[in-house]
Amino acid sequence: MKNPFRPTPTKNTYNLGLGAIRQMDAIIVFLSKILGMEAQSQPKSGTTSDSPKISLEDYFEFEYTAQGRHEYIDGKIVAMAYTSEEHGSILTNLITALANCLREEDCKVYGSDRMLFAKECKQVFYPDLLIVCGIHEFYQTTKKMKASLNPVVIIEILLDSTEYLDKTTKTRCYKKIPSLRQIVFVSQKEKHIRILEREDERWIDTEFYEEADVPKIGNCEIPLTEVYRKVEFA
Numbered sequence: 001m002k003n004p005f006r007p008t009p010t011k012n013t014y015n016l017g018l019g020a021i022r023q024m025d026a027i028i029v030f031l032s033k034i035l036g037m038e039a040q041s042q043p044k045s046g047t048t049s050d051s052p053k054i055s056l057e058d059y060f061e062f063e064y065t066a067q068g069r070h071e072y073i074d075g076k077i078v079a080m081a082y083t084s085e086e087h088g089s090i091l092t093n094l095i096t097a098l099a100n101c102l103r104e105e106d107c108k109v110y111g112s113d114r115m116l117f118a119k120e121c122k123q124v125f126y127p128d129l130l131i132v133c134g135i136h137e138f139y140q141t142t143k144k145m146k147a148s149l150n151p152v153v154i155i156e157i158l159l160d161s162t163e164y165l166d167k168t169t170k171t172r173c174y175k176k177i178p179s180l181r182q183i184v185f186v187s188q189k190e191k192h193i194r195i196l197e198r199e200d201e202r203w204i205d206t207e208f209y210e211e212a213d214v215p216k217i218g219n220c221e222i223p224l225t226e227v228y229r230k231v232e233f234a
Contacts, residue, residue, distance in 0.1 A: 052076070056122060060141040063124075069113070072124035073169060080126060081161045086188040089231045090157050091128055094186070094217075097227070098131065101220035107133040110148070117147035120176035128186075129155035131218050150179035153218045157186045171196070175203065184217055191228050 053075035054062075062077065063070055069080045091111070098109045110130040117124050117139040124147060131153035138146040154174055156166045166185065174183050175198075183196040183203075193208045193215050208215040213224045 056124075059124065060145070063115075064142045064145050069126050071126060073165070074123070081159055083157075083159065084188060084234075086231055086233065087128075087157050087159065089229075090186055090188055090227060093227055093229050093231075094129055094155060094222075097222045098129070098217065098220055101222070102131070102218070105133070105219065107131055107152075107218070108136070115141070115145070115147040116151065116154075117141070117149060118173045118177055119149065120178075121173040123173050125170060125173075127151075127154045128157045129153075131155075133218075151177065152179055153182045153184065154180060155184040155186060155217070157188055159188070182218065184215075186227065188231075189233060191224055193224065193227065 054077065055075075056072065059070075059072040059077060063072075071078045071080065095109055095111060102109060108131070110132065112126050112128050114126070114130050115124060116127055116130060119139065130148060130151045132148060132150060133152050135150075137149040139149055140146045156170070158166060171183060174180060175196075181198050185194040185196075187193070191209060191211070193213075195206050195208070195215060195217070196203045197206065198204075206215075208224055211225065214221050215224065215227075216222075
């Protein structure tokens, strides 16, 4: 028996329904792609294991609309790790000291929201601090997003979850950046700073841990006590 409440389909309603279905399919494919990348990245802070590789272009597309920040390491999206109160205090102390030291210089200090593209190894990072001197070179990732290319100093405040990655994969990549002069590792567990400094084709490794030590970061001499001012170790 014919249902009197169901309209008889016509060619126009069929075409409209088919168009809507195709549009919905396209939306589902797009959302699946984005949500899939989000799912891959969220549980992977500080590690690149177990997540599928994606293209650099897909990473930039994802990162432009992502709520949090993610790095691109070995072809994989890596969510940024949680940072502690000690990490935040050390970061503030370093930004203050470096900004004051460099205020008359042709250099700028950038915090952890500045994206770095290491084109020599096609990886993308958010170091805790960057110093760029002279002309700042950028890689235009999207129309409204760009990444730094030529830091002279990179500073990483070490976390338990990222320390191994910082000292291995990231460091090997950082060393390939032609402009880079120093890689600085700062402990948040104790008063300890390690500086790798480029000298011709070699990297000189120096540690600072004595109370009276004054490490030179870039052109700035910053006492160890200033780096760790008001920092209470757990």
